[in-house]
Amino acid sequence: MPVRVTVWNEFVHEKKNPAVAEIYPEGIHETIAQALNRAGNIAARCAWLDQPEHGLTDEVLADTDVLIWWGHTAHHRVEDRIVERVHGRVLAGMGIIVLHSGHHAKIFKKLMGTSCNLKWREADDREILWITKPNHPILAGIDDHFVLPSEEMYGEYFDVPEPLETILISNFTGGEVFRSGLTYTRGAGRIFYFRPGHETYPTFHDANVQRIIQNACHWAAPVAGGTVPVGCPNPKKGWV
Amino acid sequence: MPVRVTVWNEFVHEKKNPAVAEIYPEGIHETIAQALNRAGNIAARCAWLDQPEHGLTDEVLADTDVLIWWGHTAHHRVEDRIVERVHGRVLAGMGIIVLHSGHHAKIFKKLMGTSCNLKWREADDREILWITKPNHPILAGIDDHFVLPSEEMYGEYFDVPEPLETILISNFTGGEVFRSGLTYTRGAGRIFYFRPGHETYPTFHDANVQRIIQNACHWAAPVAGGTVPVGCPNPKKGWV
Amino acid sequence: MPVRVTVWNEFVHEKKNPAVAEIYPEGIHETIAQALNRAGNIAARCAWLDQPEHGLTDEVLADTDVLIWWGHTAHHRVEDRIVERVHGRVLAGMGIIVLHSGHHAKIFKKLMGTSCNLKWREADDREILWITKPNHPILAGIDDHFVLPSEEMYGEYFDVPEPLETILISNFTGGEVFRSGLTYTRGAGRIFYFRPGHETYPTFHDANVQRIIQNACHWAAPVAGGTVPVGCPNPKKGWV
Amino acid sequence: MPVRVTVWNEFVHEKKNPAVAEIYPEGIHETIAQALNRAGNIAARCAWLDQPEHGLTDEVLADTDVLIWWGHTAHHRVEDRIVERVHGRVLAGMGIIVLHSGHHAKIFKKLMGTSCNLKWREADDREILWITKPNHPILAGIDDHFVLPSEEMYGEYFDVPEPLETILISNFTGGEVFRSGLTYTRGAGRIFYFRPGHETYPTFHDANVQRIIQNACHWAAPVAGGTVPVGCPNPKKGWV
Numbered sequence: 001m002p003v004r005v006t007v008w009n010e011f012v013h014e015k016k017n018p019a020v021a022e023i024y025p026e027g028i029h030e031t032i033a034q035a036l037n038r039a040g041n042i043a044a045r046c047a048w049l050d051q052p053e054h055g056l057t058d059e060v061l062a063d064t065d066v067l068i069w070w071g072h073t074a075h076h077r078v079e080d081r082i083v084e085r086v087h088g089r090v091l092a093g094m095g096i097i098v099l100h101s102g103h104h105a106k107i108f109k110k111l112m113g114t115s116c117n118l119k120w121r122e123a124d125d126r127e128i129l130w131i132t133k134p135n136h137p138i139l140a141g142i143d144d145h146f147v148l149p150s151e152e153m154y155g156e157y158f159d160v161p162e163p164l165e166t167i168l169i170s171n172f173t174g175g176e177v178f179r180s181g182l183t184y185t186r187g188a189g190r191i192f193y194f195r196p197g198h199e200t201y202p203t204f205h206d207a208n209v210q211r212i213i214q215n216a217c218h219w220a221a222p223v224a225g226g227t228v229p230v231g232c233p234n235p236k237k238g239w240v
Numbered sequence: 241m242p243v244r245v246t247v248w249n250e251f252v253h254e255k256k257n258p259a260v261a262e263i264y265p266e267g268i269h270e271t272i273a274q275a276l277n278r279a280g281n282i283a284a285r286c287a288w289l290d291q292p293e294h295g296l297t298d299e300v301l302a303d304t305d306v307l308i309w310w311g312h313t314a315h316h317r318v319e320d321r322i323v324e325r326v327h328g329r330v331l332a333g334m335g336i337i338v339l340h341s342g343h344h345a346k347i348f349k350k351l352m353g354t355s356c357n358l359k360w361r362e363a364d365d366r367e368i369l370w371i372t373k374p375n376h377p378i379l380a381g382i383d384d385h386f387v388l389p390s391e392e393m394y395g396e397y398f399d400v401p402e403p404l405e406t407i408l409i410s411n412f413t414g415g416e417v418f419r420s421g422l423t424y425t426r427g428a429g430r431i432f433y434f435r436p437g438h439e440t441y442p443t444f445h446d447a448n449v450q451r452i453i454q455n456a457c458h459w460a461a462p463v464a465g466g467t468v469p470v471g472c473p474n475p476k477k478g479w480v
Numbered sequence: 481m482p483v484r485v486t487v488w489n490e491f492v493h494e495k496k497n498p499a500v501a502e503i504y505p506e507g508i509h510e511t512i513a514q515a516l517n518r519a520g521n522i523a524a525r526c527a528w529l530d531q532p533e534h535g536l537t538d539e540v541l542a543d544t545d546v547l548i549w550w551g552h553t554a555h556h557r558v559e560d561r562i563v564e565r566v567h568g569r570v571l572a573g574m575g576i577i578v579l580h581s582g583h584h585a586k587i588f589k590k591l592m593g594t595s596c597n598l599k600w601r602e603a604d605d606r607e608i609l610w611i612t613k614p615n616h617p618i619l620a621g622i623d624d625h626f627v628l629p630s631e632e633m634y635g636e637y638f639d640v641p642e643p644l645e646t647i648l649i650s651n652f653t654g655g656e657v658f659r660s661g662l663t664y665t666r667g668a669g670r671i672f673y674f675r676p677g678h679e680t681y682p683t684f685h686d687a688n689v690q691r692i693i694q695n696a697c698h699w700a701a702p703v704a705g706g707t708v709p710v711g712c713p714n715p716k717k718g719w720v
Numbered sequence: 721m722p723v724r725v726t727v728w729n730e731f732v733h734e735k736k737n738p739a740v741a742e743i744y745p746e747g748i749h750e751t752i753a754q755a756l757n758r759a760g761n762i763a764a765r766c767a768w769l770d771q772p773e774h775g776l777t778d779e780v781l782a783d784t785d786v787l788i789w790w791g792h793t794a795h796h797r798v799e800d801r802i803v804e805r806v807h808g809r810v811l812a813g814m815g816i817i818v819l820h821s822g823h824h825a826k827i828f829k830k831l832m833g834t835s836c837n838l839k840w841r842e843a844d845d846r847e848i849l850w851i852t853k854p855n856h857p858i859l860a861g862i863d864d865h866f867v868l869p870s871e872e873m874y875g876e877y878f879d880v881p882e883p884l885e886t887i888l889i890s891n892f893t894g895g896e897v898f899r900s901g902l903t904y905t906r907g908a909g910r911i912f913y914f915r916p917g918h919e920t921y922p923t924f925h926d927a928n929v930q931r932i933i934q935n936a937c938h939w940a941a942p943v944a945g946g947t948v949p950v951g952c953p954n955p956k957k958g959w960v
Contacts (some may be wrong), residue, residue, distance in 0.1 A: 091355055091399070093615050113353040114426050115331055117469065128895050130876045135573050135668035135706035144707060144877060156850040157864060159331070159427050159469050162404055162885060164644065169876060169889060169897045175848050177889045177897050186354050187399050188615035226615035227624060229357065229399050333855050368655050370636040375813050375908035375946035384637060384947060396610040397624060402645060404884065409636060409649060409657045415608050417649045417657050428855035466855035467864060571835055571879070593833040594906050595811055597949065639811070639907050639949050642884055666834050667879050709837065709879050 002043040003221045006064040007033045008056065010071040010078075011048040013199045020199045028070050028197070028204055035210040042217055049074055054082050061089045065221040068213070069108070072101035072199065083107050091187030093228055095220025097213065100197035103158075108193070111186050112160050118178070119155035125172040127151040127196065129180055129208075133167040137219045138181065138192060138212060146208040152198035154178045160193070170195060181212070188228050190220040242283040243461045246304040247273045248296065250311040250318075251288035253439045260439045268310050268437075268444055275450040282457055289314055294322050301329045305461040308453065309348070312341035312439065323347050331427030333468055335460025337453065340437035343398075348433070351426050352400050358418070359395030365412040367391040367436065369420055369448075373407040377459045378421065378432060378452060386448040392438035394418045400433070410435060421452070428468050430460040482523040483701045486544040487513045488536065490551040490558075491528040493679045500679045508550050508677075508684055515690040522697055529554055534562050541569045545701040548693070549588070552581035552679065563587050571667030573708055575700025577693065580677035583638075588673070591666050592640050598658070599635035605652040607631040607676065609660055609688075613647040618661065618672060618695045626688040632678035634658045640673070650675060661692070668708050670700040722763040723941045726784040727753045728776065730791040730798075731768040733919045740919045748790050748917075748924055755930040762937055769794055774802050781809045785941040788933070789828070792821035792919065803827050811907030813948055815940025817933065820917035823878075828913070831906050832880050838898070839875035845892040847871040847916065849900055849928075853887035858901065858912060858935045866928040872918035874898045880913070890915060901932070908948050910940040 009029035013020040024031050029046040036044035047055025049071075061067075067086065071078070083106045090096050090111065098108045103116045127148040131139055155176035161184070168181030180195035194212060197203045204210070249269035253260040264271050269286040276284035287295025289311075301307075307326065311318070323346045330336050330351065338348045343356045367388040371379055395416035401424070408421030420435035434452060437443045444450070489509035493500040504511050509526040516524035527535025529551075541547075547566065551558070563586045570576050570591065578588045583596045607628040611619055635656035641664070648661030660675035674692060677683045684690070729749035733740040744751050749766040756764035767775025769791075781787075787806065791798070803826045810816050810831065818828045823836045847868040851859055875896030881904070888901030900915035914932060917923045924930070 111353045113351045115469070130897050131707055132876050132878070132899065133665070133882075134709045134877055135670075135703050137703050139707055140703045141705040142707060156852050156889060157469050157854055158852070161401065161424065161426060162853075164402055165882060166886060169899070171891055171895050171897045175891050177850050177891045179852065179889070184401065185613070186401060190615075223615050223617050223620045225621040227611055227619055227622060229355070229397050229614045370657050371947055372636050372638070372659065373642075373905070374637055374949045375910075375943050377943050379947055380943045381945040382947060396612050396649060397614055398612070402613075405642060406646060409659070411651055411655050411657045415651050417610050417651045419612065419649070425853070430855075463855050463857050463860045465861040467851055467859055467862060469854045591833045593831045595949070637949050641881065641904065641906060644882055664881065666881060709835070709877050
């Protein structure tokens with residue numbers, strides 16, 4: 001059974017900024033989804049902000065194993081009731097992969113419980129991502145490091161809770177560092193935050209970036225037969 | 241310098257239920273605050289739901305190193321703007337100790353990012369709390385276990401993120417277990433969740449319970465000279 | 481490709497104690513291996529203490545994805561050079577599942593860095609194992625709890641490092657608790673400690689126990705294409 | 721009561737290499753100990769390899785709250801029985817701070833359970849250390865980053881277990897990154913690994929480095945009244 005992935009993008013920059021449209025003519029979501037569909041054993045489709053219910057209806061989410069999230073300039077336009085719906089689905093076992101500027105998305109801040117603030121700079125920094133967790137499923141096929149020639153800089157302190165696992169750390173030309181690959185769980189759901197992917201760079205065409213997102217879809221998918229937490233049962237008698 | 245503690249209680253059961261009032265005639269908050277003030281090196285005062293701004297004004301919070309939270313039946317009456325205010329203070333370094341049924345308080349759920357659901361039963365279970373982290377500052381003066389003769393049962397699965405440290409686990413007569421002492425950090429703030437303390441039992445008169453809350457106040461207090469995360473600085477040039 | 485599992489047992493009690501031999505006539509290892517081979521997608525074989533090199537030659541280990549370890553009375557008879565060999569293989573990516581009294585095995589203590597001491601009692605306690613990590617791959621197909629009617633008691637404090645994930649906690653008739661399912665990584669290797677399995681009880685015939693060990697084999701197996709840490713390279717020049 | 725600190729140094733480079741002796745005329749240990757004694761509320765003394773029992777007799781260790789360890793070229797000359805003794809003391813609650821090339825010390829590898837390998841290069845890299853855990857006691861008085869103009873490079877993958885907390889990450893001129901401040905516990909003992917401090921640089925004269933080591937001594941010291949794990953008691957009857 002393929003992993004059912006929904007790639008969500010706010011899809012705003014691509015319509016307004018010709019430089020972004022040149023890199024991602026059909027939108028960042030399509031570039032990601034097409035790469036996932038080429039990878040095999042993944043069935044990816046797309047959703048975006050301007051669709052009814054942002055494309056994230058109950059039906060779509062019920063049919064989604066892993067949700068990928070890219071947002072940047074329009075976080076405030078995502079309706080709270082949709083955020084609540086996605087949050088409930090994550091706690092019930094849906095995986096979620098949050099990319100780059102999605103660090104400030106309502107859903108990510110709600111899952112983390114923190115501000116998710118960070119330092120940043122748009123200055124064509126060279127980014128080197130180093131592996132800090134060998135043999136992690138999300139890093140299958142990745143060497144001990146890889147390089148993105150130009151990216152936006154993100155720097156520590158990144159205001160997120162201590163992660164379950166820190167699997168990638170970035171070095172930037174400017175002298176900064178950043179925890180670029182972080183895993184968490186919330187309820188029955190698995191969360192992967194992955195740093196790269198500013199809209200003005202061809203990052204989502206990079207083979208290493210595509211491979212990591214593909215691996216993360218398999219890692220974050222709910223377990224067949226996995227236990228799902230229920231509400232607040234009140235057992236009237238004990239087990240003894 | 242004593243640690244400045246504010247003990248917050250919804251203070252509802254004590255006014256409505258004579259059985260509770262008999263155990264805590266001045267309210268749970270007063271029992272806790274008086275024990276803390278007797279302990280030395282702590283200056284504790286109280287705040288409660290029915291005060292203006294729930295007693296948690298900007299001035300009070302600016303003067304608070306550690307906030308203790310007890311709530312149960314009136315979580316929904318706590319205003320969202322006060323929750324936001326407390327949340328901001330925790331990220332900026334104020335410690336918070338959440339007691340018992342505070343697991344469903346808005347502030348705790350916001351900090352955890354999960355439902356914080358659990359199993360429960362009111363049936364006079366005997367609770368044994370076992371230490372799972374020797375030499376932890378919160379457990380100073382506590383033996384390898386201690387017993388509460390009667391308590392409400394809380395059972396796993398407790399829907400909270402994997403904690404930084406699990407320092408206490410409870411065994412209940414009915415056969416359940418519960419992670420009863422959990423530490424987290426969010427931003428610059430330290431969080432301690434401590435399970436016992438149902439309003440119909442004299443738990444907050446127990447010497448072990450009092451000692452643990454006292455220790456936790458010292459553990460959760462902000463560090464003198466501690467770094468505090470700031471917003472989103474945009475360094476225009478790198479450090480190299 | 482099936483996961484290649486080697487089930488290692490000291491295989492001493494079964495030869496000396498008729499009560500144990502009655503439960504495990506071919507040895508604990510055979511009961512476990514046969515259950516794994518019935519499960520599908522696992523190829524399990526056995527090794528034991530009295531074989532040359534304890535059955536853990538370089539060839540056997542090179543052909544092993546996951547090693548399962550049961551030992552109790554003969555930990556001291558395991559040669560240090562074999563322990564070193566197994567340790568090196570774990571760091572290079574081989575998974576290891578340590579069962580019950582294996583908590584005092586040389587290899588487990590070497591991987592943990594602690595004494596691995598615990599409280600214990602042989603008194604036919606009833607053990608209830610509660611899930612504390614819903615949707616974890618090791619718990620696929622397991623309900624929110626399961627019961628073993630009779631087992632040896634293990635009690636906290638269990639002297640192991642704070643685990644990556646605590647996925648099961650046990651309640652015993654005597655009032656104790658124990659962290660019964662713990663995950664760790666060391667180097668590229670994944671480690672699962674699983675508490676039940678005293679030799680005088682039919683624990684390894686239990687369907688839930690068998691399912692958990694089976695799941696753990698898939699979880700602990702090395703990732704195809706996974707990065708493996710190398711020694712101490714000395715890059716003469718930087719990456720810039 | 722001041723924290724009782726023993727600063728251990730192999731004290732070899734300083735006697736053989738005039739360049740090192742010029743920076744640390746009395747040895748690295750004396751520079752560290754004198755800074756600690758100036759700080760107040762710490763009573764530091766020294767021990768080194770060539771003393772009887774490496775200066776780490778039972779008496780010295782019984783009188784030590786926190787042990788600081790610097791070694792590099794003579795790890796193999798540290799006797800195993802002394803390593804066992806120090807290990808036992810850490811499990812019983814003594815704190816340990818391992819500096820720089822101490823990553824390959826026998827005691828550190830024994831506590832970690834891994835190879836503790838890393839990448840390295842001696843090329844006068846500029847090191848920037850970034851704070852990743854605001855308000856941590858070890859970081860009191862430290863800004864969001866600090867710079868060491870010249871240091872040996874250490875690069876990831878650093879083969880240590882996932883830490884309890886990652887509090888500092890370094891950026892090197894060459895493009896590498898390294899988790900430079902890591903906390904662990906083993907038994908009742910607290911462990912801090914701190915990266916900087918190659919013998920050919922004046923790192924231990926740096927005010928930020930001195931402050932961090934000083935803070936770490938207070939953080940790692942045993943808790944007054946802290947529980948200490950005992951052996952393997954065998955409670956003949958349960959608590960119920």
